[in-house]
Amino acid sequence: MATWPEKPTYISSHHTRIDGPLKVSGAAKYPSDMQPDGWLYGMILRSKWAAAKVTKINLDPALKVPGIKAAVLAPAVEERQKAGSDVTLRYYGEEIAGVAGTSKQACLDALKAIQVEATELPFAVREEDAKADDAPRVWEDAPNLSKFSVRETGTVDQAFSECSAVVEGFYTTPVQIHNPLETHGNTVSWTDDGITCWASTQGVSGVRDDLSHGLGVPASQVRVISDFMGGGFGGKFGPITEGVIAGLLSKAAKAPVRLMLTRFDEALAVGNRPSSFQKIKLGAKEDGTLHAFEFENYGTAGIGAGGSTAGGGSGLALRAPYIYTVPNTRVKQAGVAVNAGSARAFRAPSCPPSSFGMESIMDDLAVKMNIDPVEFRLKNDNRTPGWEIRQKEYKIGAEKFGWKEKYKKPGSSQGIVKTGIGCAGSAWGGGGRGSQAEVEIHPDGSVEIRCGTQDLGTGTKTYMALIGADIFGLKPEQITVRIGDTRFPPSGGSGGSSTSPSVSPAILDACTNALKVLQDQTGVADARGENWSGACKKLGVNPLVAQGRWQQGLSSQNTGGVQFAEVDVDTETGFVKVKKVLVVQDGGLILSRLTCESILNGGVIMGMGYALYEERVMDRNSGVMLNPNFETYKLTGLGDVPEIEIVFFDMPERGVIGIGEPSTIPTAAAIANAVANAIGVRVSSLPITPQRVLAALGKDKLSVA
Amino acid sequence: MSESSSKDGFSVSRRTFLKSFGTTAAVAATAQVEAVAAELDKVNKEKIVGPDAVPITLQVNGKAIKLTVEPRVTLLDAMRNMTQFTGNKEVCDRATCGACSMFVDDKLVYSCSMLAIEAQGKKVTTIEGLGQPGNLSPVQAAFVEQDALMCGYCTPGFVMSVTALLRKNPKPTEADVRHACSGNLCRCGTYPRILQAALKAAGVTKISKTEVIPYGNVA
Numbered sequence: 015m016a017t018w019p020e021k022p023t024y025i026s027s028h029h030t031r032i033d034g035p036l037k038v039s040g041a042a043k044y045p046s047d048m049q050p051d052g053w054l055y056g057m058i059l060r061s062k063w064a065a066a067k068v069t070k071i072n073l074d075p076a077l078k079v080p081g082i083k084a085a086v087l088a089p090a091v092e093e094r095q096k097a098g099s100d101v102t103l104r105y106y107g108e109e110i111a112g113v114a115g116t117s118k119q120a121c122l123d124a125l126k127a128i129q130v131e132a133t134e135l136p137f138a139v140r141e142e143d144a145k146a147d148d149a150p151r152v153w154e155d156a157p158n159l160s161k162f163s164v165r166e167t168g169t170v171d172q173a174f175s176e177c178s179a180v181v182e183g184f185y186t187t188p189v190q191i192h193n194p195l196e197t198h199g200n201t202v203s204w205t206d207d208g209i210t211c212w213a214s215t216q217g218v219s220g221v222r223d224d225l226s227h228g229l230g231v232p233a234s235q236v237r238v239i240s241d242f243m244g245g246g247f248g249g250k251f252g253p254i255t256e257g258v259i260a261g262l263l264s265k266a267a268k269a270p271v272r273l274m275l276t277r278f279d280e281a282l283a284v285g286n287r288p289s290s291f292q293k294i295k296l297g298a299k300e301d302g303t304l305h306a307f308e309f310e311n312y313g314t315a316g317i318g319a320g321g322s323t324a325g326g327g328s329g330l331a332l333r334a335p336y337i338y339t340v341p342n343t344r345v346k347q348a349g350v351a352v353n354a355g356s357a358r359a360f361r362a363p364s365c366p367p368s369s370f371g372m373e374s375i376m377d378d379l380a381v382k383m384n385i386d387p388v389e390f391r392l393k394n395d396n397r398t399p400g401w402e403i404r405q406k407e408y409k410i411g412a413e414k415f416g417w418k419e420k421y422k423k424p425g426s427s428q429g430i431v432k433t434g435i436g437c438a439g440s441a442w443g444g445g446g447r448g449s450q451a452e453v454e455i456h457p458d459g460s461v462e463i464r465c466g467t468q469d470l471g472t473g474t475k476t477y478m479a480l481i482g483a484d485i486f487g488l489k490p491e492q493i494t495v496r497i498g499d500t501r502f503p504p505s506g507g508s509g510g511s512s513t514s515p516s517v518s519p520a521i522l523d524a525c526t527n528a529l530k531v532l533q534d535q536t537g538v539a540d541a542r543g544e545n546w547s548g549a550c551k552k553l554g555v556n557p558l559v560a561q562g563r564w565q566q567g568l569s570s571q572n573t574g575g576v577q578f579a580e581v582d583v584d585t586e587t588g589f590v591k592v593k594k595v596l597v598v599q600d601g602g603l604i605l606s607r608l609t610c611e612s613i614l615n616g617g618v619i620m621g622m623g624y625a626l627y628e629e630r631v632m633d634r635n636s637g638v639m640l641n642p643n644f645e646t647y648k649l650t651g652l653g654d655v656p657e658i659e660i661v662f663f664d665m666p667e668r669g670v671i672g673i674g675e676p677s678t679i680p681t682a683a684a685i686a687n688a689v690a691n692a693i694g695v696r697v698s699s700l701p702i703t704p705q706r707v708l709a710a711l712g713k714d715k716l717s718v719a
Numbered sequence: 720m721s722e723s724s725s726k727d728g729f730s731v732s733r734r735t736f737l738k739s740f741g742t743t744a745a746v747a748a749t750a751q752v753e754a755v756a757a758e759l760d761k762v763n764k765e766k767i768v769g770p771d772a773v774p775i776t777l778q779v780n781g782k783a784i785k786l787t788v789e790p791r792v793t794l795l796d797a798m799r800n801m802t803q804f805t806g807n808k809e810v811c812d813r814a815t816c817g818a819c820s821m822f823v824d825d826k827l828v829y830s831c832s833m834l835a836i837e838a839q840g841k842k843v844t845t846i847e848g849l850g851q852p853g854n855l856s857p858v859q860a861a862f863v864e865q866d867a868l869m870c871g872y873c874t875p876g877f878v879m880s881v882t883a884l885l886r887k888n889p890k891p892t893e894a895d896v897r898h899a900c901s902g903n904l905c906r907c908g909t910y911p912r913i914l915q916a917a918l919k920a921a922g923v924t925k926i927s928k929t930e931v932i933p934y935g936n937v938a
Contacts, residue, residue, distance in 0.1 A: 034863035035855060037871030038878055040806015040846035047805035055800065118796055119789050195810045195818060195872040195906050244808070244872030245906050277811045410932065471870030471907050600934075608866045611929050616869060616908030644815040644904060652900045655910040659928040 015565060016519070016526040018603060018666070024480040024490055026666070028608045032479045032490055033242070033469070042242045045212040046274045048201035054083055054114040056263050056273030057121040058256060059128050060282065061103040061110060064137035064353045064637020065150070068101040068110075068130060075127040076113050081120030084267035085113045085128070089228065089258050103132070104152055104317045105353045106638050107282025112259035114271045137353040139632040141289060141314050144352045152317055152351035159312065159350045163331070168342030173306035177297030180306070181379045185294060186699040187367040188629035189314065190287040191280075191647060192360055196244020198284045199274030200257045204264040208235030213257065214274075216246040217507025218468055222500045224252035229261045240468045240498035247620075248359035249285035251507055256284075281642030285358030286630060288330045288349075289313040292371040296340075302385050304394045307340040312348045313367070318356030328356075329363025336372035337398040337441045353637055354630075359509060361617075362442065362675035366624055366682055370700060373438040373683035378696060381424055387687065388412050388437060400441045400574030400600070403663060407576040407598040408439070414661060415578040415596045425694015430586050433593075436687025437578045438680035444672035445571025446512030449520040449564045450503035453482070453528035456557040459550040461486065462494045463524065467505035467517050469497060472674055473609025474513060478521050480606055485525035487543030503561065511672025515569030518605055518670045524562025531560050569670040575599040575677060577618070579684040580656075583692040585711055588704030590626055590689055592656040595681065600663040602671035607662075614660050614677040621681025623650040626701050768836060775839050779804060780848030788835045794828075795819045797835035798845060806846035806875050810904070817903030818872065820879040821845050827883040829902075846875035849882060858882045861920035862913070869907035877903050881917045890921055 019025065036042035073085040087095065088109035094101045103110070113124040136150035138158065143149055145159040152158055174180055194214075200221075201212040209231055213221045218238040226233040243250070260273035275284065290313040297306040315330045334345045380390040388408055395401050412418065420435050427433045451465040463482050469475045475497060479490040486493075496502060505517055532541050532549055535558065541549035578596040583589070595618050604610050627648035631640040641647040682700060690696045695710045708714035769790035777784050779802065786801050795812075798804045798821075807830060810818035814832040821830045822844035850856035855863065858881050868874040877900060884891055884899035891899070896917040905913070918925045 030863050031866055031868070033871075034866070034868060035852035035859075037868050037874050038846075038859040038862045039849070039851050039855060040804070040875050041852055042871055043805070044808075044872065046808070047799070049800075049803070049805070117789075117792075118800060119791060193906055195808070195816070195870065195904070197810075242871065245870040247906070274809075277813075471868075473869075604931075607929075607931075609869075612866050612869055612907075612909060612912060615911050619908030619910060620906075643813060644811045645813070649904050649906065650908070650910075651904060652910045652913060653897045655914075657928070658911055660930070662929070662931045663934050664931045665934040 016523045016568065018522065018568065019484050022484045024483045026604050026607060027480065029476070029480055029490055029606065031473060031609055032476045032495065044196055044242045044244055045201055045214040045240065046196055046199060046272070048212045048272055050201065050203055050270040053201065053270040053272055054116060054267055055118045055121050056112060056114045056260055056271040057125055058109055058259060058273070058275070058279065059111045059113070059125045060279065061106060061108040063103055063132060063134055064106045064139060065135035066103045066132035067135060068103060068132045070129065070131040071110065072129040073111060075129060076124035079115070079120055079124040079127055081116040082124045083114050083116070083269060084263045085111060085124065086259065086262040086266055087111050088255060105355055107279065107355055109255045109259065109283065112263050112273065114263040114267050137637045139352050139354055139637045140634050141291065141312065141350050141352060143634060144314070145312065145350045152353055158352070160348045162346040162348040165345045166343065170306055170308055170342045170344040173342035174297050176299065177305050178300040179379060179383045180295065180297035181375060181382055182295045183375050183378060183696065183698055185292045185371040185374050187290045187370055188700060189289045190360065190624055190628050191630055192247045192249035192285055193280065193647070193649065194245030194247055194250065197275040197277060197280040198250060198254070198256055200260050201270060201272040202257065202260040202264045203270035204261055208237065209261060211236065211238045211257065213238050213240050214243045214250060215240050216250045216468060216470060216509060218466060218498055218500050219504055220252050220507050221257065225257060225261060228258040238500045243468060243470060246470050247361045248363065248509060251509065254284065277644070278642045281647065282639055283355045285360065286316070286355065287360035288315045288328055288357045290332060290367040290371065292332070294371055294375045296375045296379050298379060298383060302383060302390060302393050304338055304340040305342060307335045307343040309334040309344070310346045312350050314350050314352045315357035316354040317351055328358050329360070330357065332364050332368040332371070334368060334372065336368045337439060338372065338394045339397040354632060354639070361620065362679050365440065365679040366621065369438055369440065369679050369683045370686060373680065374686055374696065374698065377436065377687045377690060386421065388417055391439060395439060398441045399572035403574035403600045404439050404576055407574060407600070407663065410661065411576050411578055411596055411598040417578065420580070424691050427692055431582050431584050432692040433580065433582055434688045434690070434692025435578065435580045436684045436691055437576060438683035438687065440575045440676045440679035442511060442573050442676035442679065443571045444511040444515065444573050444676065445569065446514070446516030446672060447564050449505040449516040450561065451520040451524040452503050452559060452561045453524045454557050454559045455528055455532055455550060455553070457550055457553040457555065459547040460494065461488070461492065462496055463521060464496045464502040465505050465517055465520065466500060466502040467497050467513060468508055470508055472513065472613060473606050474517060476609055477514065477518060477605035481518060481521045482525050485522070485529055486546060488546060511674040514605060514672050515571065515670045516564055519564045519568035520562050522562070522568060523565055524560055527562050528558065528560035531558055567669065570602060570668050571671060573600050573671050573673055573676050575680065577680045577684045579688045581685060581688040581692055583689055583707060585693060588707035590702055590707065592622060592685060594657045594659070595684070596659045596661070597677060598661045598663070599673060599677060600665060601673040602668035603666040604662060605670060610673065611660055613674055615658050617677025618658050618681050619650050619655060621678045622654065622685065624700060625682035625685040629701050773836070775836055777835065777838055777843055778841070779843045780845060786835065790834060790836050792835045793831050794821065794833045794835045794838050794843070795830040798830065804845045804847050808872050808875060810872065815904070816873070816876070817880060818876040820876045822879070827879060846878060849878065856882065858885065858920045861916040865912045865916040865919055867909055867912040867916035869909050873903060873905040877905070877913050881920065884917065885921055890923065891917065893918065893925070
């Protein structure tokens with residue numbers, strides 16, 4: 015059985031990203047860059063109503079626009095029309111039809127030419143409106159607010175009476191949009207030989223299966239390629255509607271179609287993180303141990319929160335009481351449907367909102383009980399996997415951060431600009447399994463490693479090369495890595511931080527097997543390093559191909575991480591400036607340090623956006639999303655980024671663990687706690703905007719909080 | 720983007736004129752009414768372009784490229800949809816993210832907000848024009864070395880912005896880099912490394928604070 019090399023040269027090194035030169039020079043070709051012969055531009059017509067019953071759709075005028083080669087109905091619309099049932103549109107931005115033409119400009123004209131007549135229906139786009147008994151129903155067959163699921167342990171009501179301190183709070187988090195910089199989309203070519211799809215995706219195999227199903231073509235005749243892709247964050251699995259529409263357009267036009275969503279479309283229709291409205295009550299005994307917990311939460315996954323679609327996997331139901339041990343708990347959760355695009359998995363589904371609510375009330379209770387927040391966590395984080403690691407991380411982190419010296423009574427910082435600090439912890443599985451891989455060694459000494467996975471920017475290609483280099487005694491540059499193609503051995507989608515723990519053992523196994531076959535076949539006892547080229551020559555004419563697959567024992571799961579944040583809050587303007595974030599993270603065996611550090615930086619920065627800037631804003635009167643762009647939906651910029659310090663716990667004996675997600679979990683909570691520590695009052699809603707800070711300080715009398 | 724009148728008499732000069740007309744008119748109202756009217760008359764006699772496609776020639780990365788474009792086609796669309804220069808990306812298509820940044824006559828512009836016909840007679844440089852694998856520019860090489868990229872979709876725009884900064888200011892401070900990149904967005908969160916790469920390319924080093932603690936050493 016394959017084992018990780020004991021003294022690797024490249025694994026765990028700071029070797030640079032192997033596809034870096036392609037990406038910095040524009041030579042990397044993304045699905046949105048594809049220009050197969052005769053390709054057409056594709057676009058989608060979307061609902062301009064928050065809810066409507068369509069009475070007529072006429073695509074003919076679009077086909078008369080010069081340059082337009084095809085116009086098709088969205089599959090769901092066509093299906094309902096064919097069945098003779100009502101075509102109901104349930105959100106602003108829902109797909110109606112697609113067009114393909116020789117230019118973007120022709121498509122823009124064609125979208126305007128399509129005639130759609132509809133009767134507007136009443137709608138509800140905000141959670142508080144939609145959950146009312148008399149609210150317009152998003153789905154006719156069910157009320158918007160689902161039944162509350164209830165989970166109870168111990169004797170909650172009695173337990174509260176046994177507590178020496180109890181706090182209550184109402185904590186809310188917004189709908190967050192994934193906003194990968196490359197929008198969702200595909201370039202699809204459907205010919206008599208089958209379908210080729212260049213997909214911007216987190217899972218080539220899933221896209222193949224969905225296209226096969228959606229377009230009625232056997233999976234064996236669908237090839238999906240994703241050599242490079244411009245970010246996913248959980249929202250880019252199947253080809254979904256836009257991929258199927260591109261396929262239908264390609265068939266109708268008999269030409270390849272490149273259909274990438276516009277930035278505007280991206281915000282409306284291809285996923286988001288559900289909102290949460292968490293009413294929490296938490297009590298502890300005199301010695302600081304948590305004793306009673308009551309939690310009532312609802313949130314929206316858009317149209318996915320009720321009726322016939324489930325919003326599954328999007329993390330609508332939160333983890334409560336998050337990572338803490340409380341013997342007596344009552345947890346009630348529900349979803350509320352609104353007329354807006356459906357939620358999808360989003361980096362660490364359910365965790366950032368769970369962390370924000372629980373870590374906030376943890377600090378509120380610690381303050382009330384006059385216990386240090388770090389001590390309070392050490393006392394009560396003793397059950398969820400990774401807790402032993404987190405205990406050590408808190409201790410090391412507090413020392414590095416200077417927690418004891420910096421921590422002051424909330425609101426006691428002097429002056430107009432007040433400084434505060436906060437902390438929070440995270441737990442994540444990060445395990446994966448099942449990948450297969452193959453290695454081809456050519457007589458000229460060149461090597462190819464192939465695996466049907468994909469690289470989201472996380473460094474998959476890079477660690478594949480590092481593993482190969484260490485096993486063969488070569489340099490990473492000598493290894494050709496090929497991924498992102500359904501013709502390669504299957505690997506599965508990249509979600510749940512499962513890619514590295516699933517892929518890396520398969521690569522190690524395939525490389526180990528290939529080396530053995532090479533040595534057996536050529537009689538060279540040790541073919542590595544300087545013997546490599548000589549051994550390969552002895553292969554003769556045909557290259558050698560060896561397979562490998564995931565094996566138990568090379569990777570594991572359950573990471574622990576903690577973060578500390580320091581902020582300045584201007585009490586006159588309400589502006590929050592994050593000064594420093596310290597990350598202490600366990601990641602088992604780190605395959606590639608440089609790319610791994612980049613992931614942790616990225617998690618913190620995305621968490622900062624969640625804490626301070628990002629929020630989908632819906633207009634209750636028109637049902638329209640008001641900020642489907644980057645000038646009004648704010649992302650963290652370089653000017654906002656604080657000093658980020660990373661401390662890795664090196665635990666190679668645990669094997670490879672995925673850490674794409676955990677670093678984004680506790681950031682918002684740590685920042686929110688730092689803000690509360692600075693100003694002495696809690697801003698209990700994300701994002702923590704200047705307006706909300708001023709409102710919490712009682713300085714915002716004129717505006718509606 | 721809006722400097723001088725164009726030599727070819729295409730609509731760029733007319734747009735530019737009309738843009739400045741507002742301020743001119745205030746003065747003219749009292750003194751130079753006739754002169755302005757004459758100038759306007761002259762402008763209106765210039766060749767009107769569009770709405771149909773017109774042939775244009777662009778100088779891109781040192782090559783002359785002949786295209787036929789409608790006047791409403793942006794420089795970005797022309798590059799990404801009509802040439803092989805797809806390195807610069809379309810992300811927001813409305814001048815907020817910087818992924819489409821190109822040099823036009825050595826001036827950094829958002830190519831999503833410039834018409835292709837406006838770029839005639841000017842020197843266009845896309846990311847491909849800065850350097851290619853095996854022959855990367857110092858800024859590109861620093862981006863690779865510092866891992867200032869993840870998915871890579873914003874990267875060409877950031878490389879352009881940092882290159883523009885270093886041309887103007889070869890020894891920037893950290894604050895200069897943050898300011899120079901304020902018109903670029905990244906979703907993966909590569910910013911700290913972009914900062915390091917820019918300073919590295921300028922010969923200023925900044926060390927990232929990453930520490931590895933072997934678990935066995937933890938008390």
